[in-house]
Amino acid sequence: MHIKLENLYQRYVEGTCTNEERAELLSIVAANPDDPELTGLLDGTWNKINTAEMQSLDDPEDMLNNILGQQKKSVVKKIGWYPYAVAASIVMVLGAAIFFYTSKTPTAIPSNPTAVNIPPGTNKATLTLSDGKVITLDNTAEGEIATQAGIIIRKTKDGQLVYDITKDQETKTSGALAYNTIVTPRGGQYQVNLPDGTKIWLNAASSLKYPAVFNGKQRRVELTGEAYFEVAKDKTHPFVVATDKQEVQVLGTHFNINSYADESVTKTTLLEGSVKVSSKGAERFLLPGQQSALRGNDLNVYLVDTEEAIAWKNGDFRFNEADLSSIMRQLSRWYNVDVSFEKKPTAELFHFTASRNISLADMQKIFEYNGINFKIEGRMLIVKL
Structure with a gap:
């Protein structure tokens, strides 16, 4: 072979x-x-x-994506059981669409005049410079916000953080790295454009530590939470993303890493190019359409729906055979709420698609229409089962 x-x-x-x-x-x-x-x-x-x-x-x-889509059903490992006794319900609420395949019978949307109208997340983050200065980006006007290590840092009108290299910095090839850290809270997200041309989208409740300018053999950053990367090509300087459980090494490619502390699996999903995923001596190489899943010390590779992995970056929630607990964790991060269950969640799995741009009250209506009730008390979401 x-x-x-x-x-x-x-x-x-x-x-x-x-x-x-x-x-x-x-x-x-x-x-x-x-x-x-x-x-x-x-x-x-x-x-x-x-x-x-x-x-x-x-x-x-495009043919590659078609092939991946045709094969994923026989390759992706299925989890749990599937009590899908009814056809899909298609519900439109203020532009949101959600599909539930469950054994529950849809009920009418109840009126809830006392529901708390918590808005969706927005572009919010704090930037900590190497000298310790902290900048709240969502309260900062557009334009130049700092200069550091020969780099101009500016905020764009549409809420991006951009690092522009100056002529003085172009002549430098060495020196101590000046590290910056951007942190998104629950209910926040942000895009960072590094001076090498790499673009990074940071999801809610995440952080990224990176040098203001790369000048070593590697372009190394550290991630907690979730981020989507479009890495600029540089065959002589590999780009490395380190989390607390693994490292991902690339030369120039598009991929997503989900490494939240409250998730049992660290997922790396490749859309374009090639990446090497390493963890405790184990290595896996991914092709486009594949996802590595690190659970404990087990590092496995599957063919997946890449659109599900990057739905958040495109403004959507998208779940394929997801349990209620994992769905609620995403809602918790995006709407900045805590979640509690009145009793242990069932093993039902859901196929779920909805816009991330609707309020939590509108999301509540969608869930209630499909027989899943919860109430909102302050910033606590209580699921009734």
Whole structure:
């Protein structure tokens, strides 16, 4: 299998493989993530990418997405059981759409004049500079907000944090790194554009530590929570994202990392390019459409719906066979509320799509229409089961 797999992978990297060869490659990788031959080959290929000319690993064709979508049902590991006894209900409430596949019968939307109207999250974050100065970005006017290590830091009209390199900094190749840290609260999100051209979207209740300018062998950042990365290509300076449980190394690619402390699984989802995920001696190499899942010491790879992984970045909630507890954790982060259950949640799984731009009161109406009731007391969301 080694020679055939190597040929398939090389043709995929070069963009010369046929649709049938591409499908065969993805099937082999998905079915044999722990095979020594496979991991050895991918490791060798990764090293070649680091030492030779960067191959065109990004911008996969639409056909690739079609193939991934066709195969995911047979590859993605299913969790729990599926008490789907009724057809999908399609509900539109102020532009939101939600699909629930459950055993509950939809009921009429009850009136709730006392519901607390908690708005959705917005662009909110605090920036801590290397000298300890703290800037509340949502209360800061657009334009230049600081200069540091030859870098101009500015806030754009649409709420982005941009690092512009100056002519003086362009001539520097060494020096101590000046680290900045951006933190989003619950109910906040923010976009950061680094001076190397990398763009990072930070989800709610997350933080990112990074140097104002990269000048070492690696472009290294540290993440807690969740972020989507569009990494600028630089074959001589790998981009490394470190969390408390793993490291992800790339050269130039698009991917999402979900590494919240209250989630039992750390997920890395690849949309374009190639990444290496490492944790406690284990390594996995991802192709577009794949997701690594780190649970404890187990690091596995699956084919997934990438749109689900980045729905938050595109302004949506999107769940595929998700349990109620995981759904409520996302609502908690985005609406800045605490969640409690009157009794232990059931094992029912839901398929859920809704806009992140609606208020919590409107979200409550959608849930109640589908037989899931909760009440809002101050900033406490109490789920009634």
